[in-house]
Amino acid sequence: MSDETTIPAMHPAHPQIPFSRPATPQTEPRKIGFYGLGNIGYLMARNLATHKSSVTSPVSPPLLVYNRTVSKSEKLVKEVGGESKIRIAQSAAQLAIECDVIITNLANDDVVKHVYVEFSKALAQSPPTKNKIFVETSTIYPCLAGELNGLISQHPRSHLITCPVFGTPPVADKALMVFAMSGNYQSKKEVSYLLVPAVGRQVYDLGENLEKVIAFEAPTFKLIGNSMVLGCLEVLAEAQTMSKKSGLGAEAAYDLVKELLSAGPFFEFGTKMLNDSFDGTKGFGIDGGIKDASHMRRLTQAHNSPMPAVDAAHSHLLTARALYSAQKLQGTQQFDTLDSSALVAGARVAAGLDGFDSGKHSKVIKE
Secondary structure, three states: OOOOOOOOOOEOOEOOOOOOOOOOOOOOOOOEEEEOOOOOHHHHHHHHHHHHHHHOOOOOOOEEEEOOOHHHHHHHHHHHOOOOOEEEOOOHHHHHHHOOEEEEOOOOHHHHHHHHHHHHHHHHHOOOOOOEEEEEOOOOOHHHHHHHHHHHHOOOOEEEEEOOEEOOHHHHHOOOEEEEEEEOHHHHHHHHHHHOOOOEEEEEEOOOOOOOOOOOOHHHHHHHHHHHHHHHHHHHHHHHHHHHHOOOOHHHHHHHHHHHOOOOOHHHHHHHHHOOOOEHHHOOEHHHHHHHHHHHHHHHHHHOOOOHHHHHHHHHHHHHHHHHHHHHHHOOOOOOOEEHHHHHHHHHHHOOOOOOOHHHOOOOOOO
């Protein structure tokens, strides 16, 4: 593979997937496992289980799910209609041993590494007798993909696909996620048709190299995409803060955004900023935003390619989290966890305003 990776055109038979359908159908239904029921993972697993049961025969095995907080798994079983569609696994090892395709959606690099070490131990104790595909959909730093590949590929018939997802919870809820895939070609082909249209709407094929940072390969591509979103959030936070401070009101800046732009993260996150709706349990938690921004900043150093908006956003995310931590010590916090849109608190504080309560700011009186 050359240092320059070209994103191929979509396959004409399915314009959202860059592969033809697998030529040989499976003699028996694939057993699918899912680890990680966070704000995105929960919706992905729900949609996958629902779609799977609607297009396959009744004897198709239910989706096997595992989450460290068991109550989330139990909630999902009830939502989809019982154990005919979803079963709850007792461990990560059970997923690795029983399932043919294992999908993970996890919080950060440390958790991802820990889980894949567990998978590897399970495979060592029970070597696969048929192909297994591990699909890692989290946002991770590119070099970790190489480590995960080493953990999985040392076992017979085992393949890793890095498949980071693009999309917020409302996008995941509607099964409109976008996937960027790296890894074994045949495995990507099979996983693509498993995920689209059940969970998402489009797949980018970014080659077979799982860790080469200089190539447009999945983990790097995901961080580049997230940098665009984070940059948009930072610009929006600064514009709303300036509009508020100058006396125009944040609503004026947000109305202008809606006039100028027709898509993107502005609407969802802009509304949260405008209304101080920083509930991280219903969006993208601030710890995840800080993790992603940290990965992006590592990339800027690796490639001598500055991204000032990401630097500013990272700083404002840290400020927001520090303010929230102080509130928790005082018992005055409003939310169980913060959403990444709370980065506007950093811009507000820098402007001498209250970080989380825009109602304390003076407003223009219209005559």
